[in-house]
Amino acid sequence: QVQLVQSGAEVKKPGASVKVSCKASGYTFTSYYMHWVRQAPGQGLEWMGVINPSGDGTTYEQKFQGRITMTRDTSTSTVYMELSSLRSEDTAVYYCAALTPGQYYFDYWGQGTLVTVSS
Amino acid sequence: QSALTQPRSVSGSPGQSVTISCTGTSSDVGGYNYVSWYQQHPGKAPRLMIYDVSKRPSGVPDRFSGSKSGNTASLTISGLQAEDEADYYCCSYAGSYRRVFGGGTKVTVL
Numbered sequence: 001q002v003q004l005v006q007s008g009a010e011v012k013k014p015g016a017s018v019k020v021s022c023k024a025s026g027y028t029f030t031s032y033y034m035h036w037v038r039q040a041p042g043q044g045l046e047w048m049g050v051i052n053p054s055g056d057g058t059t060y061e062q063k064f065q066g067r068i069t070m071t072r073d074t075s076t077s078t079v080y081m082e083l084s085s086l087r088s089e090d091t092a093v094y095y096c097a098a099l100t101p102g103q104y105y106f107d108y109w110g111q112g113t114l115v116t117v118s119s
Numbered sequence: 120q121s122a123l124t125q126p127r128s129v130s131g132s133p134g135q136s137v138t139i140s141c142t143g144t145s146s147d148v149g150g151y152n153y154v155s156w157y158q159q160h161p162g163k164a165p166r167l168m169i170y171d172v173s174k175r176p177s178g179v180p181d182r183f184s185g186s187k188s189g190n191t192a193s194l195t196i197s198g199l200q201a202e203d204e205a206d207y208y209c210c211s212y213a214g215s216y217r218r219v220f221g222g223g224t225k226v227t228v229l
Contacts, residue, residue: 035218044122044223045157045165045208050216059216095164104153104212105170112164 002026004096004110011116017084020113022096029077030054033099035106036070036081038092048094051079086117123148123209123221130227131199139224141192141209147219149190153212156185156194159223160205168207169194196226204228 007021022034036048049060051070058070064083072079083090094113097106124142131137141148141156148154154172157165167176169185172192182197192211196203209221 033216037220045159045210045220046122047210047218047220050218061217103170104151105155105167106157106165106210107167107170107176109164109166 002032002098002108004098004108006094006096006110006113009114009116011118012086014087014117014119016086016117017082018086018115019080019082020094020096020115021078021080022110023076023078024098025077027098029074031101032108033101034070034072034079035097035099037095037097037106039095039112040089040092043092046092048081053079083115086115088117091115091117121219123211123219125207125209125221125224127222128225128227130229131196132229133199133201135199136195136197137199137226138196139194139207139209139226141194141211141221143190143192143211143219145190147211147213148187148192148209150214151212152187154185154187154192155210156183157208157210158203158205159208165208199226199228201228 003025005023030053035050051058053072069082096110098108129137156169158168159165172187173185184195207224213219
C-alpha cells in the first residue's frame with residue numbers, strides 16, 4: 001500500500017531555512033507527482049508546489065517563488081521541500097501529497113510536519 | 120492565484136442535507152472538470168471524498184455527492200450523520216500542474 005512518511009516537527013528562528021522530507025513506499029517512486037500543501041494554525045489548506053520525481057521538474061506557487069526548493073532522491077524514494085527566509089507566518093503543518101499517475105486529485109497524504117517559526 | 124470561495128460554515132440536523140459551494144473562475148473551476156473535495160477532522164490529514172467533480176472513491180459513503188455549474192462546484196451531504204462534522208475543502212486544477220484550494224467550510228451537525 002502507498003505510504004508517505006514525513007520527517008518530524010521543527011522549530012526555527014526567523015530568517016532560517018527548513019527542509020522537510022517525505023519518504024514514499026508501496027509504489028514506483030518515479031511514477032507519482034508529489035505536491036506540497038501547508039496549513040497554518042486554524043487556517044485552510046494552501047498549495048505550495050509540485051515536483052516530478054522522474055525528471056526533477058518543479059512548479060511553484062508564485063507567492064513562494066525564490067524561497068522554495070523541491071528536490072528528490074530516487075535512491076531513497078524521498079522528496080524534500082526546503083523553505084528559506086522563514087517568518088512567523090510560515091508556522092504551519094506541511095503535508096506532502098501524491099497523485100496517482102494521470103489523475104488530478106490527491107489520493108495519498110503524508111502525516112504532516114509541524115514547522116514552528118519563533119524567535 | 121486567489122483561493123476558491125467557500126462559505127465559512129454550514130450546519131444541519133442529523134438526516135438533513137447540506138450543500139457547500141466552491142466558487143472560482145474560468146481559469147480553474149470553470150475551465151476543467153478536475154474539482155476534488157477533502158474532509159479533514161481536527162489534527163488529521165485531509166481525506167479525499169470526491170474527485171473529478173462528481174466521482175466517489177471506494178469507501179466513501181454514497182451520501183456524499185458532487186456537481187458543477189459554470190465556475191461553481193458543490194458538495195452535497197445527504198442524510199447528515201454525526202461523523203460528518205468536519206472541515207471540507209474544495210480543490211481545483213488551475214493549469215500547468217497548479218492547484219488552488221478553497222478557504223474551507225466547517226460542517227456542524229446540530
